[in-house]
Amino acid sequence: MKIELTAVEKYYNRGAPNQVHALRTVDLSITSNETVCIHGPSGSGKSTLLAILGGIIGPTSGSAVVDGRKLARLPDRFLTLYRQQHIGFIFQRFRLIPELSVVENVTLPLLPLGIRPAERKRRGWDLLKRLEIGHRGDFLAAEISGGELQRAAVARALINDPSIIVADEPTAHLDTRLSEDFLSIMAELKDLGKTIIIASHDPLVSGNPIVDRCLYLRDGRLTAVPGPQ
Amino acid sequence: MAARYLDRQLNIADYALGGLTRRLGKNLVVVLVFALVIFMVASFSMTTTSLKHAASQLLTTVPDITVQKMSAGRQVGFSTEAIKELEFIFGIRSVQPRVWGYYFDENNGANYTVIGVTELGDKTQLAGLGIDFLPNLKTDAAFEPAVIGRGVRENLGLGNRRAFSLFRPDLSLKSFVTSATFDAETSMVTDDLIIMDLKAARDLFGLQADEITDLLVDVANPLEIDNIADNIGERLKGVRVVTRERIGKTYRVAFGWRSGFGLACLFGAVAAFFIFAWDKASGLTPAQQQEIAILKVLGWQTEDIITLRFWESVIISISAFGLGYLAAWIHLLFFNGLLFRPVLLGWSVVKPPLSLVPVFSFADLLIIFSLSVLPYLAATVIPAWHSATIRPDSVI
Numbered sequence: 126m127k128i129e130l131t132a133v134e135k136y137y138n139r140g141a142p143n144q145v146h147a148l149r150t151v152d153l154s155i156t157s158n159e160t161v162c163i164h165g166p167s168g169s170g171k172s173t174l175l176a177i178l179g180g181i182i183g184p185t186s187g188s189a190v191v192d193g194r195k196l197a198r199l200p201d202r203f204l205t206l207y208r209q210q211h212i213g214f215i216f217q218r219f220r221l222i223p224e225l226s227v228v229e230n231v232t233l234p235l236l237p238l239g240i241r242p243a244e245r246k247r248r249g250w251d252l253l254k255r256l257e258i259g260h261r262g263d264f265l266a267a268e269i270s271g272g273e274l275q276r277a278a279v280a281r282a283l284i285n286d287p288s289i290i291v292a293d294e295p296t297a298h299l300d301t302r303l304s305e306d307f308l309s310i311m312a313e314l315k316d317l318g319k320t321i322i323i324a325s326h327d328p329l330v331s332g333n334p335i336v337d338r339c340l341y342l343r344d345g346r347l348t349a350v351p352g353p354q
Numbered sequence: 355m356a357a358r359y360l361d362r363q364l365n366i367a368d369y370a371l372g373g374l375t376r377r378l379g380k381n382l383v384v385v386l387v388f389a390l391v392i393f394m395v396a397s398f399s400m401t402t403t404s405l406k407h408a409a410s411q412l413l414t415t416v417p418d419i420t421v422q423k424m425s426a427g428r429q430v431g432f433s434t435e436a437i438k439e440l441e442f443i444f445g446i447r448s449v450q451p452r453v454w455g456y457y458f459d460e461n462n463g464a465n466y467t468v469i470g471v472t473e474l475g476d477k478t479q480l481a482g483l484g485i486d487f488l489p490n491l492k493t494d495a496a497f498e499p500a501v502i503g504r505g506v507r508e509n510l511g512l513g514n515r516r517a518f519s520l521f522r523p524d525l526s527l528k529s530f531v532t533s534a535t536f537d538a539e540t541s542m543v544t545d546d547l548i549i550m551d552l553k554a555a556r557d558l559f560g561l562q563a564d565e566i567t568d569l570l571v572d573v574a575n576p577l578e579i580d581n582i583a584d585n586i587g588e589r590l591k592g593v594r595v596v597t598r599e600r601i602g603k604t605y606r607v608a609f610g611w612r613s614g615f616g617l618a619c620l621f622g623a624v625a626a627f628f629i630f631a632w633d634k635a636s637g638l639t640p641a642q643q644q645e646i647a648i649l650k651v652l653g654w655q656t657e658d659i660i661t662l663r664f665w666e667s668v669i670i671s672i673s674a675f676g677l678g679y680l681a682a683w684i685h686l687l688f689f690n691g692l693l694f695r696p697v698l699l700g701w702s703v704v705k706p707p708l709s710l711v712p713v714f715s716f717a718d719l720l721i722i723f724s725l726s727v728l729p730y731l732a733a734t735v736i737p738a739w740h741s742a743t744i745r746p747d748s749v750i
């Protein structure tokens with residue numbers, strides 16, 4: 126899966142007094158099985174960039190092409206199909222539904238795919254066991270710890286077997302040990318051939334050997350920085 | 355493809371059910387309020403249907419023409435002499451005298467309907483009661499024989515005894531012996547009924563030797579009923595001549611405006627509920643909005659979210675419908691339409707009184723279903739359209 130952004134601009138509330146120019150002429154090319162870290166202070170546009178790469182929003186102008194398919198100006202319906210098939214999204218604040226059990230949360234993406242309950246459960250439990258939180262599957266999301274929430278969020282992102290993993294500041298709410306656990310999971314996924322894009326200003330992430338390339342965002346502009354640190 | 359579509363629907367319906375049980379308290383209130391509305395509408399409609407049915411049943415047993423004497427606007431007794439006047443009217447098949455009165459049992463605070471008849475071989479005399487069988491009144495010579503309703507038997511506390519007494523107007527006692535009891539199957543009319551010989555009824559009420567309260571006229575040709583009724587009115591001064599058609603009209607008029615009035619009141623309740631439902635469906639809590647945005651990021655289409663709302667509404671409205679309709683049926687079956695009968699039918703308005711035999715009407719069920727479940731779906735799914743378009747990036 127090759128991702129190409131060319132001259133991408135993103136405005137929020139364009140033309141209104143509260144207009145925000147969140148991304149400015151962003152050019153970016155990510156090859157298959159590459160792990161890219163997007164570095165930048167808060168408000169620099171990291172989440173916005175990830176949302177465009179993850180097919181959650183479209184750019185205001187410019188082109189976004191994934192595997193030869195144009196994402197820009199694609200109707201919502203097709204963006205959603207793109208997410209279903211290719212994207213595993215890990216939210217900054219995990220965003221599990223607190224009153225659902227962990228395994229129910231993890232299998233949510235499978236419901237609109239028409240996958241039957243037995244098969245859903247099997248896949249959910251398999252994944253939870255692989256991520257070593259099988260013992261928490263029946264707990265409510267509200268009842269588990271931060272590290273467990275992170276693993277559940279990863280499991281949910283992987284349930285539809287996506288080729289691209291997008292993670293928004295995944296270690297911001299984790300201590301060092303849990304952050305390292307997370308990165309070792311990412312390393313396994315990299316070995317499986319996934320493309321991984323992580324937004325983070327955590328040096329633990331940008332300095333990690335799995336990261337092939339680090340990019341720097343400032344005020345919506347993307348620049349390459351010469352390697353970690 | 356079709357199988358996958360079905361599986362998707364089932365998955366989302368399953369998720370909807372889960373969501374409803376997670377917020378059980380809140381949703382139960384909605385279901386109960388909705389069920390109450392459906393209960394009222396269904397009860398009202400069932401009671402109306404049953405009353406209409408009872409009225410039409412009753413009309414088939416009403417005599418062609420009933421003749422009563424009026425004085426100062428009230429019904430009074432009159433002499434059997436009147437029968438002779440009617441003998442000359444061509445087209446009358448038979449004329450039967452009857453004493454019809456009410457007896458107030460002070461000891462038990464109960465009211466009984468007393469009917470005195472002459473011949474036992476003629477059903478005309480029992481017309482208007484919906485009674486098919488003819489009791490034998492002449493079994494026991496020592497006491498005056500009577501056929502009584504179950505309610506009378508219970509009020510008098512007879513148990514297995516057969517003899518009982520009633521007071522004449524001068525407070526002397528008149529004794530009876532029961533020759534039969536109307537069984538439970540017969541209508542409510544027979545419950546408070548005492549049928550006795552015409553002479554015994556006169557004695558009990560202190561009437562003159564030839565005094566009666568009604569004449570029941572049977573006409574050979576139905577087309578002639580109105581003419582003959584006019585004719586009777588001319589020959590007998592100061593009488594009220596009531597045809598079967600007139601009684602039917604009284605029922606229809608009474609039902610007409612009463613059920614219209616009732617429906618108008620209920621319509622208010624129904625409309626209020628749907629506005630409430632619409633309002634509730636339009637405003638989502640931040641938690642609900644966040645849930646929708648998360649689901650969308652995870653690959654749920656806008657139509658999947660609407661489908662989710664649709665199944666929630668289906669589950670809520672079907673359970674409310676089932677609950678409300680069942681309650682209405684129980685209300686009619688075991689409580690005789692207690693709540694709505696007075697609205698539909700003041701007891702004083704229609705005589706003879708109607709009893710309620712529950713009548714199941716599939717058409718009614720269908721109408722109530724489509725007037726409750728369908729508008730609820732509309733009132734909740736249409737606003738869901740708007741909320742389903744929440745942008746997924748609101749949770750990033």
Ligand SMILES: Nc1ncnc2c1ncn2[C@@H]1O[C@H](COP(=O)(O)OP(=O)(O)O)[C@@H](O)[C@H]1O
Nearest residue numbers: 137138145147166167168169170171172173174
């Ligand atoms: N939905 C939105 N509507 C309006 N402005 C937004 C929205 N999302 C982000 N922004 C603005 O766009 C800019 C970039 O935000 P974001 O992409 O979240 O940056 P980061 O993730 O690096 O903190 C910020 O100024 C932010 O306030």
Ligand SMILES: [Mg+2]
Nearest residue numbers: 171172217293
């Ligand atoms: Mg962010």
